[in-house]
Amino acid sequence: xxxxxxxxxxxxxxxxxxxxxxxxxxxxxxxxxxxxxxxxxxxxxxxxxxxxxxxxxxxxxxxxxxxxxxxxxxxxxxxxxxxxxxxxxxxxxxxxxxxxxxxxxxxxxxxxxxxxxxxxxxxxxxxxxxxxxxxxxxxxxxxxxxxxxxxxxxxxxxxxxxxxxxxxxxxxxxxxxxxxxxxxxxxxxxxxxxxxxxxxxxxxxxxxxxxxxxxxxxxxxxxxxxxxxxxxxxxxxxxxxxxxxxxxxxxxxxxxxxxxxxxxxxxxxxxxxxxxxxxxxxxxxxxxxxxxxxxxxxxxxxxxxxxxxxxxxxxxxxxxxxxxxxxxxxxxxxxxxxxxx
Amino acid sequence: xxxxxxxxxxxxxxxxxxxxxxxxxxxxxxxxxxxxxxxxxxxxxxxxxxxxxxxxxxxxxxxxxxxxxxxxxxxxxxxxxxxxxxxxxxxxxxxxxxxxxxxxxxxxxxxxxxxxxxxxxxxxxxxxxxxxxxxxxxxxxxxxxxxxxxxxxxxxxxxxxxxxxxxxxxxxxxxxxxxxxxxxxxxxxxxxxxxxxxxxxxxxxxxxxxxxxxxxxxxxxxxxxxxxxxxxxxxxxxxxxxxxxxxxxxxxxxxxxxxxxxxxxxxxxxxxxxxxxxxxxxxxxxxxxxxxxxxxxxxxxxxxxxxxxxxxxxxxxxxxxxxxxxxxxxxxxxxxxxxxxxxxxxxxxxxxxxxxxxxxxxxxxxxxxxxxxxxxxxxxxxxxxxxxxxxxxxxxxxxxxxxxxxxxxxxxxxxxxxxxxxxxxxxxxxxxxxxxxxxxxxxxxxxxxxxxxxxxxxxxxxxxxxxxxxxxxxxxxxxxxxxxxxxx
Numbered sequence: 001x002x003x004x005x006x007x008x009x010x011x012x013x014x015x016x017x018x019x020x021x022x023x024x025x026x027x028x029x030x031x032x033x034x035x036x037x038x039x040x041x042x043x044x045x046x047x048x049x050x051x052x053x054x055x056x057x058x059x060x061x062x063x064x065x066x067x068x069x070x071x072x073x074x075x076x077x078x079x080x081x082x083x084x085x086x087x088x089x090x091x092x093x094x095x096x097x098x099x100x101x102x103x104x105x106x107x108x109x110x111x112x113x114x115x116x117x118x119x120x121x122x123x124x125x126x127x128x129x130x131x132x133x134x135x136x137x138x139x140x141x142x143x144x145x146x147x148x149x150x151x152x153x154x155x156x157x158x159x160x161x162x163x164x165x166x167x168x169x170x171x172x173x174x175x176x177x178x179x180x181x182x183x184x185x186x187x188x189x190x191x192x193x194x195x196x197x198x199x200x201x202x203x204x205x206x207x208x209x210x211x212x213x214x215x216x217x218x219x220x221x222x223x224x225x226x227x228x229x230x231x232x233x234x235x236x237x238x239x240x241x242x243x244x245x246x247x248x249x250x251x252x253x254x255x256x257x258x259x260x261x262x263x264x265x266x267x268x269x270x271x272x273x274x275x276x277x278x279x280x281x282x283x284x285x286x287x288x289x290x291x292x293x294x295x296x297x298x299x300x301x302x303x304x305x306x307x308x309x310x311x312x313x314x315x316x317x318x319x320x321x322x323x324x325x326x327x328x329x330x331x332x333x334x335x336x337x338x339x340x341x
Numbered sequence: 342x343x344x345x346x347x348x349x350x351x352x353x354x355x356x357x358x359x360x361x362x363x364x365x366x367x368x369x370x371x372x373x374x375x376x377x378x379x380x381x382x383x384x385x386x387x388x389x390x391x392x393x394x395x396x397x398x399x400x401x402x403x404x405x406x407x408x409x410x411x412x413x414x415x416x417x418x419x420x421x422x423x424x425x426x427x428x429x430x431x432x433x434x435x436x437x438x439x440x441x442x443x444x445x446x447x448x449x450x451x452x453x454x455x456x457x458x459x460x461x462x463x464x465x466x467x468x469x470x471x472x473x474x475x476x477x478x479x480x481x482x483x484x485x486x487x488x489x490x491x492x493x494x495x496x497x498x499x500x501x502x503x504x505x506x507x508x509x510x511x512x513x514x515x516x517x518x519x520x521x522x523x524x525x526x527x528x529x530x531x532x533x534x535x536x537x538x539x540x541x542x543x544x545x546x547x548x549x550x551x552x553x554x555x556x557x558x559x560x561x562x563x564x565x566x567x568x569x570x571x572x573x574x575x576x577x578x579x580x581x582x583x584x585x586x587x588x589x590x591x592x593x594x595x596x597x598x599x600x601x602x603x604x605x606x607x608x609x610x611x612x613x614x615x616x617x618x619x620x621x622x623x624x625x626x627x628x629x630x631x632x633x634x635x636x637x638x639x640x641x642x643x644x645x646x647x648x649x650x651x652x653x654x655x656x657x658x659x660x661x662x663x664x665x666x667x668x669x670x671x672x673x674x675x676x677x678x679x680x681x682x683x684x685x686x687x688x689x690x691x692x693x694x695x696x697x698x699x700x701x702x703x704x705x706x707x708x709x710x711x712x713x714x715x716x717x718x719x720x721x722x723x724x725x726x727x728x729x730x731x732x733x734x735x736x737x738x739x740x741x742x743x744x745x746x747x748x749x750x751x752x753x754x755x756x757x758x759x760x761x762x763x764x765x766x767x768x769x770x771x772x773x774x775x776x777x778x779x780x781x782x783x784x785x786x787x788x789x790x791x792x793x794x795x796x797x798x799x800x801x802x803x804x805x806x807x808x809x810x811x812x813x814x815x816x817x818x819x820x821x822x823x824x825x826x827x828x829x
Contacts, residue, residue, distance in 0.1 A: 095410070099413075100415075104417065302392030304393065304397070305393070307427075
């Protein structure tokens with residue numbers, strides 16, 4: 001394969017960056033917003049098609065949700081400029097409240113990535129994780145890793161401060177990955193249980209399949225709300241599943257979600273937790289409003305990206321320059337832009 | 342401020358919070374390398390189209406439309422930057438001229454550098470100086486937004502057609518009084534068709550004392566201190582009254598001409614004799630009836646008299662104003678529509694007569710709501726033929742659609758007060774010296790007593806000014822039913 005031309009473009013790009021080493025280059029919206037957890041394809045997974053019907057319980061409970069978002073807002077000749085933000089939203093006395101943290105902006109380079117990551121870990125958790133010996137993540141992994149750190153910290157705070165509530169996470173309760181160390185997730189779930197809370201994790205997307213079909217697409221003809229149980233899900237070590245996996249179809253409509261509920265909560269209270277969630281939160285397309293708001297509040301808008309670039313320009317004297325879109329340059333109208341890679 | 346886009350003679354400029362720019366302000370877009378600058382006027386201020394603003398607004402509203410409450414922990418203080426971007430505005434500006442080599446030219450054909458140009462507000466005093474809007478015979482219209490005075494030259498009204506228009510109670514008559522008083526001050530002859538008796542006390546100060554113009558203001562009220570003897574009238578003036586004001590048919594007009602000539606030959610041109618002659622004139626009965634009905638209209642108007650002693654010589658009043666200037670106010674208040682037309686026909690005829698015989702140099706005519714007394718054919722006459730005789734008209738109206746389009750096209754100066762009605766704005770924007778966007782955008786937002794001056798008087802740089810107060814006794818106020826009870 002002749003790679004001369006792309007290489008030449010890259011070389012040209014690198015050369016131009018070297019000419020202006022202090023300039024940041026704006027990316028064409030190559031954002032990494034709202035990362036999703038890694039799902040593992042497991043051939044032993046079975047989905048019980050007998051639904052567990054749910055009845056909304058109006059007994060009042062606090063519903064809290066945590067979510068984070070990260071975005072690459074620019075690239076320098078030595079690294080990347082990333083922004084991270086997290087939000088905790090809770091519903092109490094029929095009103096939603098939120099605390100939003102950030103945006104935090106980091107300039108991550110090869111030279112400082114280890115220091116940045118470890119300092120953040122120590123700042124948030126007073127200790128390095130069990131994967132620390134593997135060294136700092138690559139620059140490309142840094143945005144999600146830093147956002148994960150913030151998310152785990154927010155989850156820890158929610159688990160420690162809320163009592164007798166329902167805590168909603170975005171994603172799954174899979175642990176043992178670099179982003180979600182097992183010990184840390186176990187600590188979070190332990191703290192939550194200690195305060196009589198139940199943790200429920202909603203995955204917007206899942207790749208879990210049973211009999212070759214995505215589990216959220218195998219829905220019985222039953223009136224919602226209901227849950228479907230799964231069994232036989234095995235993960236490759238060191239990954240562990242700290243939640244019991246269900247498929248939740250909570251309202252009318254075509255959507256259903258993978259729902260992980262803390263495995264150390266007994267089966268009956270797990271179902272009760274979902275019923276209380278139904279009675280205490282609003283739902284649109286089977287997705288809880290509290291979690292939706294957490295997601296919305298931490299997502300970066302284009303306006304905010306501009307504002308952060310403005311901040312960096314004003315505070316640090318960096319200038320943003322539009323980076324040429326290689327796809328457009330090479331393929332003209334057939335190049336769909338870098339966002340479509 | 343940053344230059345964003347140029348399309349034709351429209352500039353779009355990004356403005357950020359802290360840069361307070363409003364509609365009507367002038368900006369100087371200076372390209373130092375090119376050695377020239379664009380002078381542009383802000384005609385609209387819009388929100389800049391910032392990506393993500395909609396999402397930003399939407400996410401603050403949960404279901405139910407109530408604002409979600411919360412706390413933002415923002416250690417880097419990014420929020421002010423978000424507001425800064427969100428509150429950026431887009432200034433839509435109209436390019437008025439190019440400043441180059443200490444002079445101005447109307448060219449808009451060049452493009453200033455987007456990255457290198459500097460944009461700053463152009464203070465109005467600087468603009469007025471650059472555009473040389475001053476002159477030897479200054480008339481101070483009022484104060485501009487940045488506290489400078491808008492001064493026009495009286496010569497910019499000389500030989501020109503002017504229009505003062507705006508909604509009711511926005512200050513039109515006030516401005517026309519201001520122009521009139523200043524013209525009188527410069528020894529000009531002014532004639533006013535005063536429909537509502539608003540100009541009657543121009544010779545008095547606000548507290549009722551005589552002012553400097555007292556002796557120069559002559560108020561004439563038809564059938565009171567303005568009466569005419571038939572002998573003072575030329576036949577063509579009288580025929581003008583009969584045909585145009587009283588709609589006398591052509592055949593009857595021919596008979597009237599014979600009667601008039603016969604009476605004149607006998608030196609017995611009186612109302613009484615005219616009546617008797619019509620009665621005994623050998624003519625068709627229908628013609629006699631037609632003549633009689635017009636005769637009675639003339640008699641009933643109260644404008645005509647056989648008593649020479651009480652007859653008014655308009656010519657004398659006009660000649661009085663020739664040396665030291667003065668204003669003849671024709672008080673048409675409480676005058677019927679037909680009588681108004683009779684008086685206006687007579688005055689316009691007399692003015693043309695005096696001007697064509699060079700007894701007068703020129704006359705500034707102020708016509709309030711002219712559609713109520715000006716016959717159709719006079720509109721064109723006033724802007725073409727009469728202008729050449731030296732009648733320079735200023736139309737004052739709150740119904741811009743009553744002035745014909747060709748008048749707008751030929752107007753040299755327009756003083757525009759607030760209008761909100763689209764139709765009214767459309768009509769005014771037909772004026773040749775005005776661009777429709779400016780009129781629509783600025784006039785709509787003018788507060789009362791603020792006028793947008795357009796045209797020759799401001800060298801085609803539209804300028805907004807608050808019309809200055811005039812120390813004259815206020816007249817023509819609307820009589821109110823609840824006025825006394827509200828005051829109690």
